[in-house]
Amino acid sequence: MMPCFGRHTRFLAFALLLASLLSGCRSGRIPSESSNSSFSTRRSEVVSLLSESDSRLADVKTYEAKNAKAAVQMEGKNTTLKANVSFERGGATNITGRLAFPPLSVGSVSISEDKVHVKSGILNIDKTQTLFPYLAEMVQSTFLGLIPKAYLLFGDKDFSHFDMSLTAKGQYLLSRSDNRMSVELRINAANFTLANVSVKTAQGDAAQLDVAQYKSFDGRLLPVSVLIKVTPRKGKPAEAEVSISDIRINK
Numbered sequence: 001m002m003p004c005f006g007r008h009t010r011f012l013a014f015a016l017l018l019a020s021l022l023s024g025c026r027s028g029r030i031p032s033e034s035s036n037s038s039f040s041t042r043r044s045e046v047v048s049l050l051s052e053s054d055s056r057l058a059d060v061k062t063y064e065a066k067n068a069k070a071a072v073q074m075e076g077k078n079t080t081l082k083a084n085v086s087f088e089r090g091g092a093t094n095i096t097g098r099l100a101f102p103p104l105s106v107g108s109v110s111i112s113e114d115k116v117h118v119k120s121g122i123l124n125i126d127k128t129q130t131l132f133p134y135l136a137e138m139v140q141s142t143f144l145g146l147i148p149k150a151y152l153l154f155g156d157k158d159f160s161h162f163d164m165s166l167t168a169k170g171q172y173l174l175s176r177s178d179n180r181m182s183v184e185l186r187i188n189a190a191n192f193t194l195a196n197v198s199v200k201t202a203q204g205d206a207a208q209l210d211v212a213q214y215k216s217f218d219g220r221l222l223p224v225s226v227l228i229k230v231t232p233r234k235g236k237p238a239e240a241e242v243s244i245s246d247i248r249i250n251k
Contacts, residue, residue: 032166039166039189047160053147053192062088064248070097074238075123081106093139111139129232131205138197142209145193145223150183171195204233217247
């Protein structure tokens with residue numbers, strides 16, 4: 001009886017050790033290259049902070065940026081435009097462009113749900129491109145500097161299933177992929193604002209959203225430089241780098 005009891009005891013101890021190791025992979029420390037010890041490397045804490053970061057601008061219902069500058073590359077042409085960006089949270093994001101002089105309308109882009117609609121009389125374009133779910137939410141989050149809920153693409157409730165690391169530049173690098181798509185985000189560890197998000201689908205569609213600089217507007221920290229790059233599986237890539245100087249919130 002004693003040898004059998006000993007074997008069961010050793011098996012139980014091994015099982016508990018294995019469970020502890022597996023748990024540690026999810027709730028323990030994340031790899032770090034940063035020399036800043038104030039940035040958390042506890043996985044559970046980082047996941048919690050990522051979830052809480054959205055509350056920073058919970059009061060924002062509408063957004064409008066007037067007289068922005070947009071450097072646009074589309075259909076093989078480079079153009080610098082005056083641009084207006086506007087949206088209501090949860091609705092479509094509308095971007096219109098016009099020449100500085102003469103002040104002629106060049107075209108518009110509307111982003112809603114998983115679609116991008118581009119219309120331009122000058123370029124003779126009027127088409128809709130379907131990309132991937134939650135694209136509109138990602139674009140609005142980028143203009144607000146918030147962390148987009150990219151975990152929704154995988155049917156999750158938070159970022160707990162994403163691979164994480166802390167880079168030498170002080171950014172949390174989050175990534176996840178399956179047989180449908182791959183997603184990568186870079187989050188500024190100092191204030192949990194967005195630096196970059198990119199999505200690539202197995203079909204070949206891709207989108208990249210970058211925030212290069214932030215500034216305070218009426219006490220809210222918001223992006224003043226946003227890059228949107230879309231590469232559809234069919235058709236030519238397009239990108240717009242938007243420089244923002246005037247933002248109106250809830251007006």
